[in-house]
Amino acid sequence: MEKANRLYLYVPNIEELTYRQMLMSDIDTMSYNKGYNLDFEGYHKDTGCIDFPESEWQEWYNYFIGNEPERFYAYIVRKEDNTFIGEVNVHKSCDDYYDMGIVIEAKYRGNGYAKEALNLLLQYAFETLKVNAVHNDFEDDRTAAMKIHLDCGFKVVRRENGCIHLLITSEDYKILNDKGYYEF
Numbered sequence: 056m057e058k059a060n061r062l063y064l065y066v067p068n069i070e071e072l073t074y075r076q077m078l079m080s081d082i083d084t085m086s087y088n089k090g091y092n093l094d095f096e097g098y099h100k101d102t103g104c105i106d107f108p109e110s111e112w113q114e115w116y117n118y119f120i121g122n123e124p125e126r127f128y129a130y131i132v133r134k135e136d137n138t139f140i141g142e143v144n145v146h147k148s149c150d151d152y153y154d155m156g157i158v159i160e161a162k163y164r165g166n167g168y169a170k171e172a173l174n175l176l177l178q179y180a181f182e183t184l185k186v187n188a189v190h191n192d193f194e195d196d197r198t199a200a201m202k203i204h205l206d207c208g209f210k211v212v213r214r215e216n217g218c219i220h221l222l223i224t225s226e227d228y229k230i231l232n233d234k235g236y237y238e239f
Contacts, residue, residue: 062171064129064143064179066120072112074130074139079105083161087197119144124184131159131172140168143176145189152188152222153180169200173207174237181228188224195219208236 067074078084081104088103097106107115119128124147131141141159148154155176159169180186191209193200194217201219205211208231209221231237 060171061134062140062168062175063132063134064172064175065132065139066129069112069116071130071139072107072109072116075142076107076109078142078158078160079107081161084158086161087200091194119146124186127179127184129176129179131157131168131175133163133168141172143172145176145180145184145186148190150190152190153184153186155180155189155191169203170206173203177207177223177228178232178237181225181232186225188222190220190222192218192220 082102085103085105088098088105090100090103092100099105119126126144126146128144129142130139131143132138133140139160140163141157143155143157145153145155157169157173157176159172177189180189189209190212191204195201195214196217201221204221207223208227209223210227211219212222213220228237
């Protein structure tokens, strides 16, 4: 039996970005990001971690928070004890869709939280933000991430250079939602 309705999304205040700072610097959590040639300041190829110093919080906050429907960012919170367990976001891409991200803190992985959090993000994106489509891409060897996306209704749209690109449209979401697929 799948567990559901254990989570909610919460937009943090600026002081609560200490959790995001911890998440981005946690070697176990960021290990999925390790070893890639990402060209931006603060990325550590040897660990996958990303610097998020307090001096950058205000600018980051002003960019991500309060800018709907262009961008939405929230913490994933476990209802039973109001514990932060990860983060999600969607943001308008150059294309006709929104890109998304999801990170579950390493110690909370393997409990089915990612699928429930992704479903909550899709619900918010399609029902509140009224986006046309949500896209994600990542390395095609990340089979757990791929399975979760496919289980949530995403379809593979292309594979290139070792990456898989997945997309779910508002029409696909509506069909699945009408069938009770996203019931919580």
